[in-house]
Amino acid sequence: MLAVAATAVPDGVGLDVLLAASFRIPVYLNIALPEVVTDFAIGNIVEALKPLNSELNDYLSDSDTAHLADALGPGLQNLHRALRDCFGLWQLGKGPWKSQRLDLRLGVPDIAGRPTAYPVLKILIDGTEKLAGRDRQYTGWHPADILGPGSPLLPTEPARRVALYVNAAGGPATGCLAAYVKDFGDQVTWADFRLFEGVYHAPTISPNPDGGDWRIGIVPPVFDAAQYRAEVQRVSTERAWKAEPWQTALLLDQYLSADPGALCPWNLGWAEPHGEATGMFSVTLWDDHCDRGLVVDLVAGSGTPERRARQMADSLLTIPSHQWPRTRPTQRQTSSLARPLRARSTGKPG
Template sequence: MSAPDERPALAPPIALYDHVQRLLRESSDAVPPPRGYPLPRKPGPRTDPFSWEAAEHAVQKALDPLPEDPDTLRRRFEELGVQHHHRHLVRTAVAALELPAEQLAAVRSLGRGLARRGTTVPTVAAGIALLRRLGEPEDVPCLSALGLFRDLAGPAVHALDALDRRAAALVHLVARGRRDELRPLIRALWKDDRQAVHTELVALPAALRFVGGSAARRIAEASRLSELLDHRPSDAVLLARTGELLVRMGSSHDDPGELLGHRDALRLYDTVITRARLLPPTLDNAALLLSLALDLSSGAGALLDWPPGRRAVLLDLLGQLLAMPPWAEASAGGETADQRQRAGWIRRTGRRPFQHPAPAAAFRVEVVAGDPADRNPVEARVLIDGRPVVPALFGRGPAHSPDHLLDDGRLRAGAEAREVQLAEASCSEGCCGALHVTIRRDGDHVVWENWRRTPSGCWGPTAEPPAHRFDAAVYDAEVTRAETDSSWSWRARTVARLIKAGLVGDPGLLDRWDAKRGWISSGFDDPDTAVVTFWYAPGLASGRPEGAGEPLQFRWDVPDDGTPAEAQAAAVLHRLASKDPKSHARVCGGSRARAEELGFPLE
């Protein structure tokens, strides 16, 4: 028998489920901390005796065949070296298991035992993964508690999504809602205090720019937003916050799948738009309603399962409201530069979403410049049969800009087939992929075929969309219309496009200075500035750069001076013809050593 002072060291480890229950009981206000709880035992260092592929094989071996009791699986994981950081492999392997119908009850019981009595992360992760497939409503409390561990939050939320959307949303917000602005709302949601939930929702800032698409959906689900609106039919502030959450869910800069995955999205759109007359005609509310219209017309909102004709009715309601004099006056000007930019955007964009009511043409290109307050990129949205292609097939980033798809002629169809990238993940293609399609001309038709999404480790493959054939004359006319339409553009952006067109037409303007054209557009932080970038190295124009051949990147900012865009662009091109741009541009890229070598020290 062990000595008394040794017994604590030999005591069996506590189940993770029991540990989190104790933490909740001991909490002064029973609200978990931001990001949830750490595990009771800090995982040791990675000591894999094998490669990642070998670890995957070890996980599969431990699960085949599934044991009858949790302790057996725990021992297998330990003997085979499956560790804390292999929990994602465990989840993937469990998801791929073939489960005979006659064994489902036994496997469900195993999953419950692993989740409730498991003392290690791999065993609990296996239990959560089994309950994701076979769980029932009685498993919601256990999964909700385990999701409060920051290392298990993701799997628990995925399991809860199939059982209880509100519980899943609440766990997600507790574990992922790190912004201080959201903590009062999360506290009210955790305590299920309906009055406090309403109070904290309407207390949120008018523009929810700190809320991403995922958080917006989870807030709507956790707060049972549709019920709140039903109980407060005259609450204009709650209505505006709901509209903002819809805009965040559908943002192409985030994942528009958040909007498509929200089961109450149709109801929320309908409620906000049919009650929109309750909103005061302010600049913020005009921008909100216009953003909703753009989503319904050519964004993720167009992909929802609308009853026949309903989307067109809602767009008409928005169009009629925004055309009324009080709303037009709201965008007449502004006191600050940001307000003037936003008002100008509303005036330029105000009628665009209402010019193409459903059903739309077979092929359409809609250039969309979103609310400048959100600093979202300008998109060249392609719609086929009224459905926006990028959020329907990709959803990891916005459609490419008109500079890329239209100004460079990539959508034009020639006899020779060519592959065109329509969108790229916000991180990069190498990280989360991109969407490609092959465009070719076939007699009197243009064909879009061989759709391709580059592989990514964070999302699985889907079936390739079918080929689409368009009347060539109609297709060419639409591409030409989109290429020549600049009604969406503001002056600095037009200046940048004209400068780029001038340099494409006369590359010698930069060649004489051993420079090559780089990115040219309006500024991200200051949309009223045209930005011209170029690369420089001695001998670059001849194709034989001196030294190591490492060019420097320069940036030239051209503030909007209020004169016509054509005059501003002409002045820039004239200056390039007569004066070395390196004398008035600044180095913005390249190595410090190379900059000093060429006499352009970095600041």
């Protein structure tokens, strides 16, 4: 049969490879971490073995080599995929692993210029936004896209490959950093990071995509499961992007962007709640080349978000720029992330 298989699939693997893969299954079950040997994992492997068994039995019945071609082609690929998805991605080495802390914050993409949409969910690992990259090339999704009761950040069985960060200038179509979000009982990890381009339009897609560039050098973080789940739950429940401070900031952005030339010689970057003072908001402005910026801190009056935003916008637009109170300079390194400021866009209010 080995010779017949080689003739049936001359450019493919041999029947000996198929048999070796099958014989290794008990070995995988014995050496895998107990947390990954689940009924679902075993069921996936059984389902991958069924068509192989059927094709080989059919060949023994009618000697049609097409059955061997199907077994050694799609059948073997499906078996390898099932083994990889169930076991291959999760062997992080012997523990114990040092758990890292997850913190989730709302913010603005760290670019010089005008964001396509904001706020975004910033992911901090031990206090650092490690997924942003050395040149701050990547940023988070809008929080409504990745938080909530079924948040993609929460591990599932089977594990999902989640796009955690997207290209800060071009959005998900131009690049996503994706990893499997996997539950290990007392710990949660993000494993097998890949860079995908033109694949994701949302944090998760079905089925989990194959391929991607694995040469991005991101070390899989390992989190304490209780702290991790509590943080995702906290931010999902608070829904700060729907609360009054962010709604006021987005309305302020909308009012200021209605007249692009009113802030001349400055160009609108964004508006956001002040990070330290309640009732205050910060408006970031840039020059035409995104080399030099100015932050104006505004005090909001009382009333609805619409009224407060309108009052702040009117005060900024009616006072000459050299008389603006509470200003401070800011500067970002100009790079490929700088967005043209003459093509203006508004923040995402929802």
